[in-house]
Amino acid sequence: MEPLVRIENTSCSKCYSCIRSCPVKAIQINQSDGYPLIITPRCIGCGICITACGRKAITYRSSVEEAKSLFTSNEKILALLSPSISVEFEDVTDYRKFATMLRALGITYACELSFGVDVIAYKYQLLFSDFKGRYYITSTDPVVVSYIEKYHPNLISNLAPLVSPMIAGARIARQIYGHDVKVVYIGPDIAKKDEALLYDDDRRVDIALTFSELRALFRHFNIDETSLEYSDFDPPLSYKGALYPLTNGLIQAADMDENLLTTHVVSIEGTGRMIETVREFEQNIKFVHRHVHVTSGNSLTGPGFSKPTQRLLSEYLVIKYANKRLQRFFRLEWYQQLQRFLDLDYSRTFRNDDQRIPDPPQEKVDEILNILQKNDDTAENCRECGYRTCREFATDVAKGLTSPELCISHALKNTINNSETIRQLNEKLAQTRKQLKETEENAKLQKEAFTQMSELTDAMLDRLRAGVVFVDNKLKIIKANVSFSKILGEEAEEINAVIPGLVNADLNKLFPSNLVNLFSFVLSDGEVIENRDIKIGDNLLNISIFPIVNGKVAGGILRDMRAPEVQRSEVINRISEVIDRNLEMVQKIGFLLGEGATDIERMLNSIIEFYKGEQKQK
Ligand code: SF4
Ligand code: SF4
Structure with a gap:
């Protein structure tokens, strides 16, 4: 099964807004590529990151394709519809049209979740009134359950051991319509998709669709209200369960005492407040003396809505819808239904899925605060990182749950430092470029001077009557003048015409070995040989050889003794x-x-x- 929430890197701009907004730090920076990475076992399915991502790079597991094949099959299908439809489908003029639209999709029975709420609300009333010294946290919202299982496992025994209205609704529906009926939940909360996977008996929910997905299916099957007639929802009919999306909707449905002076139940809504409340409940468990009905608030603002909702307007629409439904409410019929299904087993258990990481040593946290250039006195506690205090942030850095770069002021300081470093580097670069340019110009001038000098030297050498040759330590000619070729004869002159200066010619191939030996001697011993007469064929040469660069270059001057001026x-x-x-x-x-x-x-x-x-x- 793919994870509930995933990030599409190709759409991500690495703004890390999701990391800052995740209330349980389930998103970290992937050190290998810098993209945010969801640590699925830590995720509680609140969907806050989806709303926080302006690039729509975060998506939830889609059930659209699965629904398409179910809706086109011959299965009996029952829809359990959250009362939040009044918020999402404000554009549908009458909810009875909406029931017909569902049937047009292939749904056999269009039922409201609200009756499941009525039943579970009644069960809560029993649980709270039968007080045996334990205060409970309601377990209707899978986000709350997941948060406690993962981060406050000590409170698992305080979780009300009751299934959610969705699971109760599925169980009741199978009692009425048969065990083989396929149940599809439709609502705004994505965590229901994971909750649906928990059961495989009569409590199972086969598909959990969001409102966005339902709209996509309406579009796919070309369904809109204009060509459809009214039809009502299928039984069981509900009472105040339609108020379920509101903060205290469950308490109202249970007809519990809400008088602040006498009540033993408080209602809290919103993921942030839920987290604070659960923390506090654990800390002050001995003094709270309250049951807590706590929800993530996703029934009014969850990521499963097709567009962002407004809190106050949503509340109004839910109440309006509940009132409309109550116009067709038959108390006796409802009460009989309630009695019929109250005795079903709605109990549940929870699992310890502890995701807590032990606190690091204080020295380590202090060290990180030091790196961030903060201490408890100077800390800004700006909360931009998503933490209440700099110390909490540093603690999670030490735990490996977040990164120092997510501290805005630290990142800013680094940016300023980096800018200064870049400025200095740029200055150095400009200086180096200038020096390089000057060096290049000097080198160019030197090269020109050298070329001129070389040409002059070549010209002078070529005017000499004596043959002049320079050889390297491999006895290859570095340079020879015209007279040298002349002294050696026609063949050397021809080569000189093609390769001026006989450059790279091998001395061994031009001179007899006794003469070559003289050059080798000068190169190896660094001695000068002066005015040595040597006969080559019919020629008598007077030769002087001298080292130019010891061991590397030697020069030779050859005079043809037959030449009259030499004679x-x-x-x-x-x-x-x-x-x-x-x-x-x-x-x-x-x-x-x-x-x-x-x-x-x-x-x-x-x-x-x-x-x-x-x-x-x-
Ligand atoms: S909020 Fe969206 S764009 Fe920003 S880092 Fe997270 S996934 Fe990427
Ligand atoms: S769904 Fe909630 S818990 Fe999961 S990664 Fe997103 S913000 Fe965090």
Whole structure:
């Protein structure tokens, strides 16, 4: 069986109005998705959450489809109609039209609940007058019964051990119309749907429909009063039971003493007042000295009405309807019926369905109050959370029944703090963005400068007659100039035309191993190799290799010794070297011989001058 009340998340705006309004804290925030979640075992079926939800996201278990199949079957069907029809169907001009509309639906017997009220009212009169020291709370309203079973199980023995008028009405109807008749209750209170499930004998109610559902069925079967004739309700006829929806309707129906100076019964209506009254009844059980007739008030304002009702107007309509019914009241007939059915068994028992959660330690509650920035002196007790005091709220937070976010002032403070944090974060973000922009601009300028520099360097390198190459530690070329390709020959020049600078070319494939080894040596040892002559094929190269970034990058300068300009400068360099190296020795020989050395020097210098002169002419 699906739960009595459910929430449709797709329609929910997470306003938590339902959580605040639930009088027994049966709705919690689902921590996984933030939607409200009804804890069904805690629910007492009061329907307050349904009215509280402006988004109509909370619905009750529908019996419409079940009713459609029953109404189109061959079963004998009996309707038990709550006297609250006068509030819901104000638009129907005469209640006798209404009885015909029910028959048009497929209902065989249209009966009023009011006779069941008359019988149960009489039973209450007997119970209260046969006082044996125990004061009772009436059990006519399933919301009240459920509240006591779940939250005040100690009072179960104070619940009047009598079935409700609906169950009494079903039992009486089967006495009159047969045990196989299907009973359909029609009223404004959704908790009747769960109460109907309690019995499977003659007391059973097969379907409990709300007025909204009845209207939906009228629409479905295209039934309205305009084409229908009058017909009266089926027996048993009732007396003052038609006043049942009113606060003291049961007491009036029982003809009990209502004189405030002498009465032993008080009547209380409304779920909130019901809860306070039951609490107080338990606390002051020794001093109350009253039976309490207490109801949720749903007979006048329940969620089963198709539209919101107004308390005073509803009361007036009920009284008007009761008076109208009493115009056709035959006391003797009624009294005989009452006598006939008084002896049926209307007793019932209750079950202990304790849903109370033990109170948490006070330190824990104080800790939560501290988080909420409240203590008993400063607490606002604003009641916006649905609790009477901040301490009660904190206690239920500690029990896990509610969440700190439901404290409006706490949530507001958090919002203000969050706003300040967000403001600061936004400021930081703006600063970071500004810095980032500046950094980007700097990087752009640096990149441009680098590109210019790189282009300049490339141009300079390409103008050099000597071949220049830079390699990485994997002996891949990072960059080589045009002269380097020229020195290596045609094949290298062709590659350079496609991949300028021979970028990424493997040195192993361009040079013999002895030359490659020199680069590896410089990369690994960081030593400089200067002016090493190496023969490659027919070429004689003069090579210098030096580290640029230790262990990572090395550079090499290659000169083709066959090139005339190199030849000349080399001859000059090398002759100068010979002169320098031999000068000392020649001076020593000259010292020994006394002459001749200057002639050798003069001769070699003349060779140098000759080459220099030729170079200038070129
Ligand atoms: S009152 Fe309705 S919309 Fe608001 S949280 Fe509850 S179910 Fe959602
Ligand atoms: S029906 Fe009543 S008890 Fe149940 S969840 Fe809604 S408000 Fe709470």
